Amino acid sequence: MTNTEPLPQPKRGSQGGSDTGPRNVALDRQNPDLLSPPATDHGTLPNLKFSMSMAHTRIEQGGWTREVTQRELPIATELAGVDMKLEPGAYRELHWHKQSEWAYVLQGSCRIGAVDQEGRNFLEDVREGDLWFFPQGVPHHIQALGEGVEFLLVFDDGGFSENATFMMSDFFAHTPRSVIAKNFGWSAEQLDRLPEREKYIFSGQVPPPLESDAVVSPTGDVPRTFKHRLLDQEPERFDGGHARVADSTNFAAADKISAALVEIEPGGLRELHWHPTDDEWQYWIKGSGRMGVFASSGMNGTFNYQAGDVGYVPFAYGHYIENTGKEPLVFLEMFRNPKFEDISLSQWMANTPPQVAAETLNLPRETVEAIPKTKARITI
Numbered sequence: 001m002t003n004t005e006p007l008p009q010p011k012r013g014s015q016g017g018s019d020t021g022p023r024n025v026a027l028d029r030q031n032p033d034l035l036s037p038p039a040t041d042h043g044t045l046p047n048l049k050f051s052m053s054m055a056h057t058r059i060e061q062g063g064w065t066r067e068v069t070q071r072e073l074p075i076a077t078e079l080a081g082v083d084m085k086l087e088p089g090a091y092r093e094l095h096w097h098k099q100s101e102w103a104y105v106l107q108g109s110c111r112i113g114a115v116d117q118e119g120r121n122f123l124e125d126v127r128e129g130d131l132w133f134f135p136q137g138v139p140h141h142i143q144a145l146g147e148g149v150e151f152l153l154v155f156d157d158g159g160f161s162e163n164a165t166f167m168m169s170d171f172f173a174h175t176p177r178s179v180i181a182k183n184f185g186w187s188a189e190q191l192d193r194l195p196e197r198e199k200y201i202f203s204g205q206v207p208p209p210l211e212s213d214a215v216v217s218p219t220g221d222v223p224r225t226f227k228h229r230l231l232d233q234e235p236e237r238f239d240g241g242h243a244r245v246a247d248s249t250n251f252a253a254a255d256k257i258s259a260a261l262v263e264i265e266p267g268g269l270r271e272l273h274w275h276p277t278d279d280e281w282q283y284w285i286k287g288s289g290r291m292g293v294f295a296s297s298g299m300n301g302t303f304n305y306q307a308g309d310v311g312y313v314p315f316a317y318g319h320y321i322e323n324t325g326k327e328p329l330v331f332l333e334m335f336r337n338p339k340f341e342d343i344s345l346s347q348w349m350a351n352t353p354p355q356v357a358a359e360t361l362n363l364p365r366e367t368v369e370a371i372p373k374t375k376a377r378i379t380i
Contacts, residue, residue, distance in 0.1 A: 010035050033290050033302035045293060045301035046075040052083050052308045058163070060201035062090030063144075068310040070158035076312045078336045079257075079281035080160040082153040083308075086110065086144035089206040093199045094168040096139040099155040102257040103132045104230070104332060106285070108149035111207050114140035114226060119219040122226050125210055129231030131246055133254040139168075146206050152283055156256045156336045170198035224253040230261060238378040240268030241328070248338035258340040262321075264289070264329040264378055270321035271376045272345040275313075278335045282311035287329035294318035305331075318345070344375040 008028045010016045016036065019028075028035045050073040055066040069080040083106075086092060109127040116122075116138050125145065126132055134140045142151075153162075172180060177191050207213055228251040235242035247258030264270060264287075284305045292302045295317050304324075305311055311331075313319050323329040335341075349357045350371040358365040 005029075008032055008035055012036050012039065030306060031304045033304050038292070038302055040292075041300050041302055043295075043297075043299035043301075045295055045299060046314075047073065048075060048291070048293060048301070048312045049073075049303050049305060050310050051306075052310065055083075062087050062203040063092075063201045065162055065201065067162050069161055071161075073310060073312060075314060076279075076281060076310075077158040078156070078279045079334055080155050080158050081281065081283060081310055082155075082162045083150070084153060084162075084201075085150045086142065086148060086201065087203070088144055088146050088148045089204045090144050090148075091199075091202055091204050092142040093202065094139060094141045096137055096166045097134075097155065097160070098136055099157045099160050100136045100256040101132075101134045101140075102154045102156075102254060102259070102334070104152045104154075104259075104261075104283075105130045106150045106152055108147045109145040110149040110151070111143045111145060111210070111213070112140065112226070113143075114138050114222070115217070116222050119217055120222045121215060121217045122222045123210065123214055124225070124227045126227055129229070131228040131230050131251065131254070131259075132226050133228075133251065133257065134226055135253070135256070143204065143207055152332070154257060154259075154281065154283075154334050167198045167200065169195040169200075173197055222253075226253050228254070235263075236377065238376060240380040241265050241323075241378040243377060245340045247340040255338045256336065257334060258337055259332055259334045260340055261332055262330070262378070264321065264323040265380070266323050266326055266328070267380060268323050268329075269379050271379055272318060272320045273342045273377075274316055274318045275335065275342050276316065277339075277341055278337045279315050280311075280313040281334040282309075282313075283332045283334070284309045284311065285330040285332065287323060287327050288325040289321055289323045289329045289331075291319055291321045342375075342377075344377070346371050347373065347375050 009018050050068050052066055055068055055072060057064050057066045063086040065082060065084040067082040070076050105126050105128050107128055111125050112132050113123045114134055172194050173196055228246055230244055230246055233244050235244045241264040244261045248255050284307055286307050288306045290302055290304045293313060294300045350373040354365050354368040357368045
């Protein structure tokens with residue numbers, strides 16, 4: 001089907017001109033504020049966007065996975081993300097990481113299980129909108145339920161890669177069979193069908209009801225649940241949308257990563273703000289929008305995002321996010337910190353002596369005095 005919209009051009013008023021050479025028009029349409037930046041943009045910021053659709057997909061028997069790490073998005077030094085799909089009954093095999101794992105279920109449902117260093121175990125079912133968190137080094141597995149599952153994984157290391165995890169099958173394949181037999185008290189015949197390499201993602205039977213799968217550990221259950229029902233949490237409501245924050249204050253196990261699930265109505269704005277402690281890693285779930293980022297020293301850039309994109313904002317950079325589409329904009333903002341923290345530009349101004357801000361910005365004092373003293377976070 002032919003797109004009848006006018007070709008986007010690198011023009012702004014009387015400035016710029018037409019692009020008549022080779023070009024990727026589809027990308028230009030997705031990134032209008034790169035092709036024709038607002039006049040307030042200045043200088044060249046690092047790239048703050050990479051789409052999961054441009055990441056290499058690893059296809060396995062039972063599912064697929066793709067990732068955006070520091071390799072794909074060099075500015076993303078603190079966090080990395082993985083998009084994974086498992087068909088009904090398929091496993092992400094028994095494994096562990098050097099990094100902590102935070103997850104959000106995008107679609108479907110799955111069963112997650114883990115055993116900690118005290119032998120205490122955890123087994124739960126999670127569905128769309130649920131979170132889980134596994135601390136670094138804690139072994140775990142994921143198995144899709146009857147509808148299959150797609151989920152986002154976030155790790156507290158920008159250099160993390162899903163292709164370099166510790167897997168049970170790989171451990172067995174690279175340990176002498178005589179050692180395995182001695183360790184478990186098994187015979188050589190029992191080891192005939194051990195995997196010769198990692199299995200990673202593989203097909204399986206849909207698991208039985210949760211209670212049928214449960215294993216009673218003599219040391220009991222993990223002391224803090226690794227699961228959190230984010231969508232059951234009452235959101236903070238604002239004029240232009242709402243947000244749900246999940247951090248160590250309401251999800252105690254998540255002691256390395258915090259997040260906010262933000263929904264902005266058409267025309268709404270995630271207010272001008274910054275984060276005082278950590279870089280922000282984003283995953284855009286629904287809709288489209290743009291983000292303006294202020295990097296100090298007169299530097300500013302504007303980036304456009306769609307569902308499936310990863311965004312990034314370095315520590316302390318001022319920014320806003322605006323819904324530019326006709327449907328709600330939904331995205332996650334993530335931090336390598338147990339506590340979610342942001343600083344609102346308007347709240348700062350409202351709680352500073354009004355004459356100070358008025359004289360700084362050449363504004364009437366009464367204009368500054370009218371600013372609400374509480375965070376707006378999302379506004380129209």
